[in-house]
Amino acid sequence: MGTLDTHDTPDTPLSPRVRQLDDALAGGHLQALSAFWDDVSAGGAPLIEPIPNDDTHVWLTFLWRDTGDTGDTRSVAISGPLANALGGLSAAQNQMRRLRETNLWYRTYRAPNDVRTTYQLRLNDPSLDDSVAQSDGEYDVVVQKTPSVTSASC
Secondary structure, eight states, X not given: OOOOOOSOOSSOOSSHHHHHHHHXXXXXXXXXXXXXXXXXXXXXXXXXXXXXXXXXXXXXEEEEEOOSTTXXXXXXXXXXXXXXXXXXXXXXXXXXXXXXXSSEEEEEEEEETTOEEEEEEEETOTTTSSSOOEEEEEEEEEOOSSSSOOOEEO
């Protein structure tokens, strides 16, 4: 088996759901973004998706929805033990990508399927630009092997 990519690129999101949304948007299906956010509202975030042929890891995708009420979003980074272990210690290594020109920011990690951790989303982190950092609070995430995974809770 070949090596797995563990970093999103602008052209290829690792998350199957984000990649499917990207494809839909590229095809002109702009209503797909609203449907995506409806699904996330119903199912929770972060997204937890299986990796084909890998029973010990999952794609763990953190999401940020820019609702416009926090000002101009220039960057979003994830901080916490999991992000530090899988992405690196700097905000730049854990920076989310914006999907096209939408309100969706995302970052996917290949994570152990039994991980339990906390994380913070850092909006406009000063190490990424010249703005003032804000945190959207600390969250818990639990990944379990069962299909009915509970994602994040505040």
